[in-house]
Amino acid sequence: MDVTDASGAERASSAPSTALLTDRYELTMVQAALRSGAAHRRSVFEVFTRRLPEGRRYGVVGGTGRVLDAIESFRFDGARLDWLSDQGVVDDATLGWLADYRFGGDISGYPEGQVYFPGSPILTVEGSFAEAVVLETVVLSILNHDSAVAAAASRMTAAAGERPCIEMGARRTHEYAAPAAARAAHIAGFASTSDLEAGFRYGIPTGGTSAHAFTLLHDTERDAFTAQVVSMGRGTTLLVDTYDLAEAVRTAVDVAGPSLGAVRIDSGDLLMLAHRVRRQLDELGAKETRILVTSDLDEYAIAALAAAPVDAYGVGTSLVTGSGHPTCSMVYKLVARASSDEPDAPLLPVAKRSAGAKTSRGGRKWAARRLDADGIAEAEVVGTGPVPHDLADRVVQVPLVRGGEVVGREPLAVARARHAAVRAQLPLSATQLSRGEPVLPTELVSRSGHAGG
Amino acid sequence: MDVTDASGAERASSAPSTALLTDRYELTMVQAALRSGAAHRRSVFEVFTRRLPEGRRYGVVGGTGRVLDAIESFRFDGARLDWLSDQGVVDDATLGWLADYRFGGDISGYPEGQVYFPGSPILTVEGSFAEAVVLETVVLSILNHDSAVAAAASRMTAAAGERPCIEMGARRTHEYAAPAAARAAHIAGFASTSDLEAGFRYGIPTGGTSAHAFTLLHDTERDAFTAQVVSMGRGTTLLVDTYDLAEAVRTAVDVAGPSLGAVRIDSGDLLMLAHRVRRQLDELGAKETRILVTSDLDEYAIAALAAAPVDAYGVGTSLVTGSGHPTCSMVYKLVARASSDEPDAPLLPVAKRSAGAKTSRGGRKWAARRLDADGIAEAEVVGTGPVPHDLADRVVQVPLVRGGEVVGREPLAVARARHAAVRAQLPLSATQLSRGEPVLPTELVSRSGHAGG
Missing domain, CATH: 3.20.20.70 (Aldolase class I)
Structure with a gap:
C-alpha cells in the first residue's frame, strides 16, 4: 500500500445548495401550513429507528457532521426559486418564505461514532414546523446512508x-x-x-x-x-x-x-x-x-x-x-408541537396512532446509557420529561445547533476515537457476528419516572 | 399526487470536477506507466459483468448519460493538483500530465435503457492506457449504481x-x-x-x-x-x-x-x-x-x-x-493493448489467467441481439473480430464519444422509450418475478465465426 497520512482537517466543500435534496411534499406542506397559520407552531421532530437490521446487535451513527454542513448550505438560490416557480411547485407566498430560509432552531443528537438502538433519539430538531419539516429528506438521506x-x-x-x-x-x-x-x-x-x-x-x-x-x-x-x-x-x-x-x-x-x-x-x-x-x-x-x-x-x-x-x-x-443492509430505517417524526397558534403555547406530545404497525411515541425524548458496576453498558434508557438524577451524567445527546448556529462540529478523529471507546463499553456479545437481539435493551421511562411502553 | 410535468431537457449541472472520484491506484499506475513508457500504448478497456444478481433475468443499463457528463468534467483543477502534490500522491511529471488531461479517445456502449446479460460489452473505452485507466472508478461508480x-x-x-x-x-x-x-x-x-x-x-x-x-x-x-x-x-x-x-x-x-x-x-x-x-x-x-x-x-x-x-x-x-441488489458487479478490464511501444503497433488481446475464478476473455467485443422469426430476442451474441453479416443490423453498441467529443447524448425520453421497447422484445419469462436464469443465453463467437467459450 502506498498510503498518505490524514491531513487532519475536513476540507470545506464548495458547498452547493442542498435545498432541493428535498421531497416535494415538504414544500407543499409548508405552503398549506403558511396558509392555515400552523407553519409557525413550535415543533419537535425526532430521528429514530423502530428496529435494527435483522440480527444486528447495535447501530452506529454516521453522517452527523455532514448533516450540519447540509443544513448550513440549505439555501434557496435564484436558480432554484425560478425553477420552483416555473414548475408551479409552490405559490408566491411560499417562494418568498423559501427565499429567506435559514434554519434558526436547535438541534441535539447522538454524536458521530456513537452506537444506537431501537428508539434511540438519534437527532432532535426543534424550530417552527415549517423550518424543521423541510430538512426531513436531506437529514434522513445522510444519516440513513452513512449510518448503514x-x-x-x-x-x-x-x-x-x-x-x-x-x-x-x-x-x-x-x-x-x-x-x-x-x-x-x-x-x-x-x-x-x-x-x-x-x-x-x-x-x-x-x-x-x-x-x-x-x-x-x-x-x-x-x-x-x-x-x-x-x-x-x-x-x-x-x-x-x-x-x-x-x-x-x-x-x-x-x-x-x-x-x-x-x-x-x-x-x-x-x-x-x-x-x-x-x-x-x-x-x-x-x-x-x-x-x-x-x-x-x-x-x-x-x-x-x-x-x-x-x-x-x-x-x-x-x-x-x-x-x-444498504440503508437504515431511520424516520423523522413530529413528536411534539405547540398546542395552539399563541406565541408561547406549551408543547403537546403527538404521535400517529392508526391501526397499522408504524406507531410511535410522542414527546421529546432524552436518552442515557446505563452502565453496570464494571462500567459495561447494560441499557439504553429513553424517556420524556426530566432526566433522572442517577442518569444525568450518562446522557447521550449533545448540542449540535443552537439558534441556527452550528455548535457541534468536531474533527473526524474525535468521532473515530468515540466509536472505539463506546464499542469497547458494550457487552462482549456486541461484536459477535452471529445474528441476535440488540445487545442493549431499550428501556422506556415515562414522564413520572416509571418505566412504560 | 400534485405532479409537475417534465420540462423535457436535462439541466446542465454546475459540473464540479469529477477527477478525484478516482481510486488512488489509477494515478500511481499512470505514474509508473509514464516512467516505463507503456502509458502511451493504445488500450481497450471493457465494462462487463460476469453474472447477473442471483435469479435475475436481465440487467438494465442506467447511467450512460451521466458517464458522458462525468468524463467531460474529468479535469484536474488547481485545488486538486495542489492537494495531490501536497499529499505526494504522484510525482511532478505525473502532475503535469494530469493538468493537461482531456479524454481524447473513443467510447462505444450499450445505450441507456438497453438490457444486458453476462458478458455483454456494456461500455468499450479506447485510448492510451493512461487516458483510459483513470476513468475506471467514476465510470464503474455511475454504471454500477444507476444500473442496479x-x-x-x-x-x-x-x-x-x-x-x-x-x-x-x-x-x-x-x-x-x-x-x-x-x-x-x-x-x-x-x-x-x-x-x-x-x-x-x-x-x-x-x-x-x-x-x-x-x-x-x-x-x-x-x-x-x-x-x-x-x-x-x-x-x-x-x-x-x-x-x-x-x-x-x-x-x-x-x-x-x-x-x-x-x-x-x-x-x-x-x-x-x-x-x-x-x-x-x-x-x-x-x-x-x-x-x-x-x-x-x-x-x-x-x-x-x-x-x-x-x-x-x-x-x-x-x-x-x-x-x-444495490450494486451491479460490473468491472472495467483491459481486453487489448498495443503489442509494443511503436506508434502503430497492432492491438493484442489480453486477459487475466490465474487459477482464481475471475478470468475473462481478451479482445475487443461486439454484441448483437439475435431475434427469432417473431421478432422476439433469442440470444445475446458476443464476439471478437468482424460482425457476421446476418447480425450486422442487430449490433447493440452505439458510438458515445469520438476523439474525445461526446456524440451519444440523448434526451431521457429516448432512453425511456428504448427500455420499454427492448423489454417488450424479450421472451415473456423475462418479467416473471420468480428466480431463474438470464432470459437470453450469451453466445460467444470467436474471430473465425465459430461459437466458442
Whole structure:
C-alpha cells in the first residue's frame, strides 16, 4: 500500500445548495401550513429507528457532521426559486418564505461514532414546523446512508482486530456516496481509503496498489513489477495473481528484493493462498513483506481469515452496501408541537396512532446509557420529561445547533476515537457476528419516572 | 399526487470536477506507466459483468448519460493538483500530465435503457492506457449504481402494468444518489419522483402528497385536510392513516367533496385496506378518487396488489437499494493493448489467467441481439473480430464519444422509450418475478465465426 497520512482537517466543500435534496411534499406542506397559520407552531421532530437490521446487535451513527454542513448550505438560490416557480411547485407566498430560509432552531443528537438502538433519539430538531419539516429528506438521506456504512464497517473492524481494513468500494456505489462511505468507514475504524475524493474532502488517509490492467499492459509480469518498483519504491504493493501466483511472488521478490512492502491477492481461496504465499515469502527471505487480501470480503470472510497470515484487508462492495443492509430505517417524526397558534403555547406530545404497525411515541425524548458496576453498558434508557438524577451524567445527546448556529462540529478523529471507546463499553456479545437481539435493551421511562411502553 | 410535468431537457449541472472520484491506484499506475513508457500504448478497456444478481433475468443499463457528463468534467483543477502534490500522491511529471488531461479517445456502449446479460460489452473505452485507466472508478461508480436501480425499477414497472409507479426513496439513499436513482427509475418506466433535485437536474416530473406530521401539526385531522385542500385544491392527495382510516376517508370526502384527487394509505394490510377504502369512497360518491399506496413496497408487493383497487404505487427503500441488489458487479478490464511501444503497433488481446475464478476473455467485443422469426430476442451474441453479416443490423453498441467529443447524448425520453421497447422484445419469462436464469443465453463467437467459450 502506498498510503498518505490524514491531513487532519475536513476540507470545506464548495458547498452547493442542498435545498432541493428535498421531497416535494415538504414544500407543499409548508405552503398549506403558511396558509392555515400552523407553519409557525413550535415543533419537535425526532430521528429514530423502530428496529435494527435483522440480527444486528447495535447501530452506529454516521453522517452527523455532514448533516450540519447540509443544513448550513440549505439555501434557496435564484436558480432554484425560478425553477420552483416555473414548475408551479409552490405559490408566491411560499417562494418568498423559501427565499429567506435559514434554519434558526436547535438541534441535539447522538454524536458521530456513537452506537444506537431501537428508539434511540438519534437527532432532535426543534424550530417552527415549517423550518424543521423541510430538512426531513436531506437529514434522513445522510444519516440513513452513512449510518448503514458505519454499522457494517464497525462489524468488519471488530472482526479484523488489530489488522487494518482499507476501504476500496468507490466503484460499487454512487460516485458521491463513495467519499461519504469512506468517511463513515473511517469513523468506524477503517484505516484508509482508495477514494481520492475522500482524502481531498475529509482528510482521510488514501492508499492503493495496482490493477491487473497494469500487469497486462506490459509485455511481461517482470516488466510491470519493475516499472512499479522503479516508480513507487520497494515499499509498494505488487499484485501477484494475474498469471501464476507462485511465479509472480518469486518475480516480485526478485525485482524488489526482500524489503518489498506487500503483495496483494485478489482471487481464489484466500485462506489457502495466504498460507502458501507467506511460506514462499519467508523462504525467499521476505519475512517483513506483508500480505494484503481483497476479493469480495465482508465481516464473515474477514473473521474466517483470522488465523491466516494476512496483514490487511481491502474491502469494497460489502462495505459500501452496508453488508446486506444498504440503508437504515431511520424516520423523522413530529413528536411534539405547540398546542395552539399563541406565541408561547406549551408543547403537546403527538404521535400517529392508526391501526397499522408504524406507531410511535410522542414527546421529546432524552436518552442515557446505563452502565453496570464494571462500567459495561447494560441499557439504553429513553424517556420524556426530566432526566433522572442517577442518569444525568450518562446522557447521550449533545448540542449540535443552537439558534441556527452550528455548535457541534468536531474533527473526524474525535468521532473515530468515540466509536472505539463506546464499542469497547458494550457487552462482549456486541461484536459477535452471529445474528441476535440488540445487545442493549431499550428501556422506556415515562414522564413520572416509571418505566412504560 | 400534485405532479409537475417534465420540462423535457436535462439541466446542465454546475459540473464540479469529477477527477478525484478516482481510486488512488489509477494515478500511481499512470505514474509508473509514464516512467516505463507503456502509458502511451493504445488500450481497450471493457465494462462487463460476469453474472447477473442471483435469479435475475436481465440487467438494465442506467447511467450512460451521466458517464458522458462525468468524463467531460474529468479535469484536474488547481485545488486538486495542489492537494495531490501536497499529499505526494504522484510525482511532478505525473502532475503535469494530469493538468493537461482531456479524454481524447473513443467510447462505444450499450445505450441507456438497453438490457444486458453476462458478458455483454456494456461500455468499450479506447485510448492510451493512461487516458483510459483513470476513468475506471467514476465510470464503474455511475454504471454500477444507476444500473442496479434501473434493473429494480424495471421489475417494478413490469409488475405494476399500466398503473404508475412513483419514486419516493430519496430519504433512504445518499442525498446525491437520490436524483441519480430517480433518473434511472424514470428510464425504466417510473412516472415521477418525489425528489425535487431530480426534477431540477433532469426534468423528471415531480410529485408528492403530505406526511403524518402535517396532520399531527393541526388540532384535528379535519383542520389538516381543510388546510391542504384550501392550499392545493381538491385534486390533492390526502393521507388517511394517521388516526382511524374510515373516519379519515369520511372526513376527506366531506372536506374536499367527491372530486377529491386521491387518498394515500401508508401502513397496514394494503390489500385489505385498499378494498375497504375503495368501497367506502364509492359509497361516498367519490368514484373517481384514486388510491395511492406506499409502505415498503417492492416488486413482489406490487404484484400481490394487482387485483386490488389500487391506482398508483409509491416506492422508496426497495427501489433505491436495487431490491436486494444495490450494486451491479460490473468491472472495467483491459481486453487489448498495443503489442509494443511503436506508434502503430497492432492491438493484442489480453486477459487475466490465474487459477482464481475471475478470468475473462481478451479482445475487443461486439454484441448483437439475435431475434427469432417473431421478432422476439433469442440470444445475446458476443464476439471478437468482424460482425457476421446476418447480425450486422442487430449490433447493440452505439458510438458515445469520438476523439474525445461526446456524440451519444440523448434526451431521457429516448432512453425511456428504448427500455420499454427492448423489454417488450424479450421472451415473456423475462418479467416473471420468480428466480431463474438470464432470459437470453450469451453466445460467444470467436474471430473465425465459430461459437466458442
